[in-house]
Amino acid sequence: MSKIKAGIIGVGSCAKSLVEGVQYYNENPEDKIGLMYEDIGGYSVHDIEFVIGFDIDKRKVNKKLAKALRAQPNCAMDHVDKITTTSNSSAVNKDAMVYSAPEMDGIAPHMHDYPDEVTFVNGAVPAESFERSVELLQYHDVDVLINYLPVGSEEASKYWIDVALEAGIHFVNCIPTLISTEDAMTTEQRFIDAGLTIVGSDMRSAWGASRMSEVLQGAMLDSGLMVTQHIQMNMAAGSTQGQEHIRTGRTANTDFLNMAKQYRLHNKHVSKENVLKGQNSVRGESTAGMTLFAGPSLTVQQKPGGDYISSDNKIANFDMVAYGFAGARYEMSARLSVQDSPNSGGVVVSAIRFCKVASEMGIVGYLRGPSAWTQKTPPLQLKTQDAKFECDALARRVLTDITTPQLKENRPKAKNLPHTFQDAKNDYEN
Template sequence: MGKPIKIAIAGIGNCTSSLIQGVEYYKNVTAGDDLVPGLMHNVLGGYKISDIEFVAAFDVDKRKVGKPLNKAIFEKPNNTLVFQEKIPKWGNVIVQKGPVLDGVAEHMAEYPEDVSFRVDEKQKPVDVTKVLKESGAEILMNYMPVGSQKATEYYVQASLDAGCAFINCMPVFIVSEPAWEKKFRDKGLPCIGDDISAQVGATIVHKVLAKLFADRGVKITGTYQLNVGGNTDFLNMARHHRLASKRISKTEAVQKQLPSPLPPDRIHIGPSDYVPWLKDQKICFLRIEGEKFGRVPTNLELRLSVEDSPNSAGCTIDCIRAAKLALDRGTSGALTSISAYLMKHPPQHYPPDLAKQMIEEFIKGERER
């Protein structure tokens, strides 16, 4: 289509770094190209990746606030793999300070600066709604740390007040919460969420395997998914009170694939530990136990290792274009198809293969949302 997709981002961490690197890395991809490694859609609804334009950015870390966005994504404590070093300035977008609220866990102060957040109280927060309006942003993407309930709700309200579509990449339940979803519907704005799933990550692999067991007549009797990593996401979740919604999000994603949910004591899913030297590498240990023909026991064990943040960006790159497509069409409220396929805690769960089909129907205009 050639029209720019003007996006603002709250939270300039590893996931944002990978996304911005990817927009530059894939800028020359067109509809005529063959399948490109790392992309689900070269062009989505007429929109190329090169149509994405970053117009505003918010963070609270003193090393990022006041820096050009193309420099801030490489500041500590970001530690994801760099696959695209040269990044354009996007109109000299400067990272501005948002309100801290509950966005920084208290225990971060106990860890070295290089791996944790640091806030300078002398840097004053801006009026996010005003910045969104002045920047011309059409979409606000939320990448607040897990457990940032108040901070996320602040950005949600700013998005509504500024007339922006909203993409919620973390597990504070907004799009899947009817009261919030109705506010976007009433404002005529689309929203996608909640809690971004990865291209090939622990949750989607667990969902597909659980569905496979069920479809093949194997009754699952117990399962666990243990994850370790060394980025600020895992450090942030080192205190269990920060990750209550994350456990719900990941657990429901698997439970919804089963004919009947497992008892709480037979399913355990969630981040398990922070291992600094892993940096942005995430390792998943997964086990499924079940009963097959003749009630004979069977079990599956899997180890999955991924670079966490590019895994996220491979999905958000489609969320952005889907949100823009919905804006063009005047579709408001939750985009159920894209949310079901690319989010862990959507308003409505569907099996992955059906959700994928629904996305293609949405892109073609055969499905409203």
């Protein structure tokens, strides 16, 4: 079986974890912990190779991909001693480079207020043209393009979807763009017409705040409870886990710094709440009157000034209220502290392989099972067990009621495929 070649848009902390993670499993083939799927249609994690990247940061552009992944301000933990390109366990192709991308709306103005070591530094060489980017991706035989741009990169995400469609490449949209049903349908039709697959949008981590909220919400509803409050607060503060030698300073990764401004995180907020609402809607349960909030922290703002420590540690606090048997009240709170970037690596190494396998089976458009399993705002929200069922079937190359209509030969139309209605706004907006 030939390698699945992957390209990366936004060579940040998540990209670092993803690539180093693949090398880690290549170096430690007996270790399967952290992999949601060992085998997807005959492809293992060892079959993924990273061949190209695009970024805007001076410290990454025109550098070897292996070098750029370790450049500042990336702060995900190191999974391997060195990112190699020429050993049998390398995950990065020896010729893989990072090319210059158009900035568009990738960098929020407030990011320039932070010290260079913790923020993006733009001003690299002029961006490659659209046509040249298509050529580069085709030259490197890229199968799957991964969108790891900062939250709020609406325009830039659309640009890279156009590039992927032109180049004939599958797409994994790890960020909260194109989240409304209308956008999802239009995008899906374009991938169907091009005979390609897409997984999206807004990845969820293997065991992160979204997965926890989804499982808790779903399990409470399945236990006959009525959930009246579900608050999920996320913050990048309070811990220098992994950097205990540094004791003071504000801690955050660029993902959190970028979302320090409300306008920048709007779609992230909506997408996170889609996870909660989705579990109600798949069960035909209303969320009317429920206090529902899931978003980056409103209390811990990463303000400019002072000392900063790049840290990939994230803390999520959950607070839930429910009512059950004969009106009995339940209260539950929980706290999750995780390394943010590696937590998403396990889902992306699956999404990449699902795209490849589905396309080999003749499936086109949004992969509904893998999107529900690996993303916060899939086109179709599913119960946890149904999303897993769909992924398991695809991993065995078995068609289901959901994937059969998406076979190319059935000439699927996006508007006739199943969707969960999703607005592009949260409950607090009109």
